[in-house]
Amino acid sequence: MIDVQDVSKRFGRVLAVDRCSLSVEKGTITGLIGPNGAGKTTLFNIVAGVFAPSSGRILLEGEDVTGLPSHELFGRGLLRTFQIAHEFSAMTALENLMMVPSGQRGENVFASCFRRGAVMAQEAETRARAEDVIALLRLGHVRNELAGNLSGGQKKLLELGRVMMTDPKVVLLDEIAAGVNRTLLNDLAAVVERLNREEGLTFFVIEHDMDLIARLCDPVIVMAAGTKMVEGPMAEIRANPEVVEAYFGGGQAGAA
């Protein structure tokens, strides 16, 4: 699905990503872990078209998409979330879901513009899907609440809901667990698993919560000092002394 080929990114004197190569296979939930400052978020930003790499290439389904802007990648089914809380706070949870563009579904824009019936049918379809998503996320009790009033965890669920409205192929999640309580985290994880299993979505997930990584991800890629160090199932990663040393500086192996 995604191939990162020999990618580097320099910010002034900092080499944030250093000749990194890795792949995310279609249909997987691939984890990306590593110490603070390893370059994970920078790599995500490059893959998602937030900025171009200093060198190297990004392939999406085998096509070179290096340097394409986010909205074009979105049109090709790649979505990055949890970068910022970009829910529209003055709209309700339900309205937030209905606002999501569905440009990559291949519908004929002209046909729907000129045929009022079709527009209304499409609106009804969008509303029905939004209601389904709300129910699936168990946000029914806050469906008419302004998004700005939702808890941090509920906002993240809503953000995942916006993903579900768009039919993406691959979704990049950066630290969805941060600041989310256990119950909501279980809901989030269940939704990710379900989207992966039932709708075939590929996920690429940065996470510091090792339990969540262990539950969701296979394989797990460890990044350190701007590049890929090892890759494998979480059980192997946890047992790898090199990883324990790089990630936890040796002293906190128990945290893994």
Ligand SMILES: Nc1ncnc2c1ncn2[C@@H]1O[C@H](COP(=O)(O)OP(=O)(O)OP(=O)(O)O)[C@@H](O)[C@H]1O
């Ligand atoms: N916009 C920027 N300008 C300058 N330096 C940056 C910028 N973004 C990241 N860096 C630097 O690049 C390096 C990698 O940062 P990055 O945020 O990608 O790490 P990370 O693996 O996501 O860390 P964390 O686990 O803390 O989120 C760090 O040294 C960081 O200070």
Ligand SMILES: [Mg+2]
């Ligand atoms: Mg980061």
